[in-house]
Amino acid sequence: MTMDLRGRTALVTGGTRGLGLAIARKLCASGCDVYVNYARSEADAARAVAELAGLPGVATLLRGDARRPEALLAGLDRLDVYVHNISSFHPAPDGLPTLPDLRADLAMAVEPLLGAVLPLRDLMAGGLGRVIAVSSVGARRVVPAYANLGVAKAALESLVRYLAVELAGQGIAVNAVSTSKLDKGGDGAAERMLASRTPAGRLSTPADVADVVALLCADEAAWIHGQVITADGGLGLRA
Incomplete structure (x- = not known):
């Protein structure tokens, strides 16, 4: 099913490849105009905008550091949807977080969302704003070597709840979408082991997660605030 998001404008951080590109594609297919953010790779950016061409929504490249959202958003006049999709991953092979790596993963998880709050209040004023963060099951379950990013994603999910309370009265719904591998x-x-354990019979795809992001952008989702929606085909239900 394709949502009707015509007349809306979104920004997807890290939107030129992988999950970010899938989210941008889904939003454009739903009629939403999308700023596709990227930091460095012009080749990835060119491929992404070519792939998104011809969809109902218009894709526009926006280069900038999503860890500095005030600067990234400064040139925009209005925004209806902000998708925080970027992260960093510093493995913790010994199972314990290390302070330098944890700080790096925390900064990437929290700064693009927290730093965007003030400008988003103005950019989304008078509308039905949506702020959506991408998380992972490692925020709530122990995943081998994932301690640094797992703690960072847990902090992100907590921040989503606090921001949801602060922004709900201004017509802005803040939520997160979580997934597994x-x-x-x-x-x-x-991959084969995880697919066999997934009740729905396969691994999650970027498109599966993008579908949930689009659902949260719909008018009918306006009463959902501060939630973490898990899209993993039921994998997380297994003991």
Whole structure:
């Protein structure tokens, strides 16, 4: 099903590849105009905008550092949807977070959302704003070598709840979408094992997660605030 998001404008951070590109594609397919944010790779940016061409919504590249959202948003006049999709991953092979790596992952998880609050209040004033953060099951379950990012994602989900309370009265709904390991075309033992444990019968795809992001942008989702919606085909239900 394609949502009707015509007349709205979104910004997707890290939108030129992977999950970010899938989210941008879904929003454009739903009629939403999308600023596709990227930091460095002009080649990825060119491929992304070419892939999104011809969809009902117009894709516009926006280069900038999403960790500095005040500067990134400064040139915009209005925004209806802000998707915080970027993250960093510093493995913790010994199982414990390390302060330098944890600080780095925390900064990437929290700063693009927290720093965007003040400008988004103005950009979304008078409308039905949507702020959506991308999280992962590692925020709530122990995943091997994932301690740094797991703690960072847990902080992100907590921030979503606090911001939801602060912004709900201004017509802005803040939520998160969480998922497990995504199917990126690999066929290794880990992928096969996780697919076999998923009640729905396969790994989650970027498109599965993008569908949930679009659902949260719909008018009918206006009463959902501060929630973490998990899109994982039921994998997280397994003991």
